Amino acid sequence: MSFSVDLINWYQKNKRELPWRNTKNPYYIWLSEIILQQTRVEQGKSYYLKFEKEFPTVRALANADEQKVLNMWQGLGYYSRARNLKKAADQVITEFNGVFPTDYKNLLKLKGVGKYTAAAVASFSKNERVPVVDGNVYRVISRYLNIDEPINTPKSYKIFSEAALELMENSRPDEFNQAIMEFGALHCTPTNPKCDKCPLSDQCTALVLNRVKDLPVKKKKTKVRERFFNFIITNNASGLAIEKRDQKGIWQNLYQFPMIETKNHKHQFSELKKLIETDDRFQNHKVSKVTQIGSDRKHLLSHQRIWARFYEVEFESETVYHESIVRTKSLESYPIPRLIERFVEEEAPHYLK
């Protein structure tokens, strides 16, 4: 039999029931695809249900403000997805008269929608004949056809999308695309693929050549940066001091305790005291007391290793701070990175209420 027929037969028997699988509504499909970018289905599911309920239409999403969207996204990571989600909803209202686009070319105009997501929405909603090429597809095809080309380069996209289109043959694009991704997620997995009971075993080139575990090939990525963050917790009658992270870098538009980054964590309290007193955000107020709360925490990102230290700081004089500092009683309505959330949960849970 052919690849597509065997694949789709496998899919009919083994597919999962997922909340976004029984709709042709491009808005819901798009919402699920953004949430699932670089995210496992099990991790994204609850977020999808939450967003679908809070924003049942693209117009409801467009009417929300960014902070609300970020707050709901909190904990899922890659926050540019949430910022672009909101921007794309605005685009649908202003550039597409409130009608969610369903064709590949127009979908690509939406913020946060690249080739993968455009192909997914166009094929799932309207059966447009465009192949999806995600991590699963790279893996399945590189093994099936024994392709040594690294999958994480611009050049490889062309190779794999053309291969996928050929393998699709005359099958239904929505079904084929769903099937190949589900097959990669459940059967042709990165480690321990189920080759012994694979419906494609007699046609899989890598299996015949015993090269399954060598594929797909990936170019090595850069090593991680080490960073040292010192968070200043100052809490008094006027509230808890927090700041919004400015334009560039990680966690954009999320909130945190005022933070001072240092080259390492070798400094003493006296040196940190000086850093705080000469920092514009604290208006030259003199520090009367510094206490470290808890121990150093390690937080890993895809390409940064963050060592975080939290200090409780008291000032001698009345604490009027720089305008960039927000005072609040509770962090509840502010989007915060997981690093901060974890610290608060363990050391000061009352800040979350």
Place this chain on the structure above:
DNA sequence: AAGCCGGGGCC
């Protein structure tokens, strides 16, 4: 083409 952008689960 390379770097940047999270967080969680698995081995």
Place this chain on the structure above:
DNA sequence: GGCCCAGGCTT
């Protein structure tokens, strides 16, 4: 500790 996940944007 390293790898991967229903990727996309910026430089």
